[in-house]
Amino acid sequence: MADHGVKQPLLAGLNDSPLQPKTKSIDRRRFRHCRSAPAMNAFPEKTHIALSPISESVLSKLYPTFRKVVVILAIYLGIGTFCFFTVRHQIKGKKTNGILDSLYFCIVTMTTVGYGDLVPDSFTTKLLACAFVFSGMALVGLILSRAADYLVEKQETLMVKAIHSNHTIGTTEMMKEIETNRVRYKLLMVTTFLVLLMLTGTVFLYKVENLNLVDSFYCVCSTITTLGYGDKSFSTKGGRIFAVFWILTSTICLGQFFLYLAELNAEHRQRALVKWVLTLRMEKVDLEEADLDEDGVVSAAEFIIYKLKEMGKISQEDIALVMEEFEDLDADQSGTLSASDLVLAQSPRKGC
């Protein structure tokens, strides 16, 4: 879970980033020192690309937006509720209202909470539940990769605006602070949200489902972790209405909490690795290796590539791909690109 989880949301996080062209004026201020890619510092690993109006359209094709995910979820729940409502007489257990129970059963299944207060009681229903739990898991994964990042970014946009309107605080300093501690900040946000959800759940179960405090807390824990023993669950109509919203939100929130924790962990390790690579002694043999254009000396850019390669941030394949492009562009084969190279190399392409 550790690393993959970490990265997926980052990748997906791009679209709703507050760093979109619309807010370009903010970006400029924010990353004055960055020469090319304003969006870069926000997501350390791989998703920092220079956002332009073109890139936005390309990215929206590459990464599903939060809105798209919500639409998929609505369709999923619609179909699920309809299916389980159709076979409602083949589901046994404590029932309240037909449609509500179907939706509740659908949510309890897709989040893998599986209390067992409602269970399929025919071959069809059992196989249907199997189909819905697998697709539900995939969908929850998709939501996980979008939801909390979306909230965090919304929050950040507000923050950027607040800072922007309050010029007494050093904007750049503040943003830098937020950026370097971004993961920590995301973890803090999601933890706060999680605690609030747990409190709401406990109070609700205590008040509405008439459980005692320990049982309420126990049911909350059993639910958000998707454990769902089922000895305590939502059995009233009001409880199930609350449950359909609360279960989905809280299970996803806990998932996100673990993802951010893993991300923080990975970040610490990455920093240790970077620190270590930077303290390595450079030997003559390293110089030779770093010397890409073989002119006998290592330029700053060559040194950067060499060290980033050592840190594992870029690979020989990445370099080879870009080198091909460079050679295509270097029309006069001088080993450097100048404006005249671009004119020569790119002019035939204008027709495209």
Next chain:
Amino acid sequence: MADHGVKQPLLAGLNDSPLQPKTKSIDRRRFRHCRSAPAMNAFPEKTHIALSPISESVLSKLYPTFRKVVVILAIYLGIGTFCFFTVRHQIKGKKTNGILDSLYFCIVTMTTVGYGDLVPDSFTTKLLACAFVFSGMALVGLILSRAADYLVEKQETLMVKAIHSNHTIGTTEMMKEIETNRVRYKLLMVTTFLVLLMLTGTVFLYKVENLNLVDSFYCVCSTITTLGYGDKSFSTKGGRIFAVFWILTSTICLGQFFLYLAELNAEHRQRALVKWVLTLRMEKVDLEEADLDEDGVVSAAEFIIYKLKEMGKISQEDIALVMEEFEDLDADQSGTLSASDLVLAQSPRKGC
């Protein structure tokens, strides 16, 4: 996430470059070795560094090995079984053997399957279960980040050996093939393993727990997804012995399946992004931005950094960190590093 599979081996391959005569023998060994070193692949594009004997020891400190994870799991299950055994009279439900039931309850809880065939029946036990489910989730996450990669790497080591001993096949070609399709290959392996686990589970439940075929399959699905309604579960002594091994393996296997699926997806996206960035027209303004040393032309290395930054593979922060180091090393402030710079810059450090 996207390209790490691709990157790892390529970097290792890089060490075979003739530019690195001194460490050649070590690196060669490492090239094969790194596939068996589980510590490396778990944290994808972050850990592939030009490896030397020193780095290996540093890495083992940074990343927990598979063996360490197994030890942690054993300790967790030991403590869990002991605790639940101590409070076994405060757990209600279908019982077989005291210690076995405690272990089974511990596994069902930590994997969040939570059938509910055994449920806590006192405040203490309920709170204990809460504690164990949270820590169990974290532990399962840790295992997820290590286990399947470990298996895949073991398999790959065997494959590399097989290829190596059979010189009629082009080793490099074959390795390249495996490496570019690494994620696909991992997904295939984990899917095969998952199908085998599901078959074993279904056959076992059919034969030993006397469920019919649909119910067996339903119970298998309900378990591996951690849904665990609990209407069908392992109720016999033999069943629970099987369950403690099978539940842990299969839930982790399904988790890994989803992770690899996400990884494959991210890889496709990353490739599309790289392709798109490479086809972007270079304008004069891009040249200016790419020109790190401001000498009016863009060298190959500068071009590479510019494009990789656009692809989001490296960030301004990464560059700034390495630049600092470069400036420290550039003793004569010529803007390039030569052997004499190294002697000047690094000699005072010798005493450290």
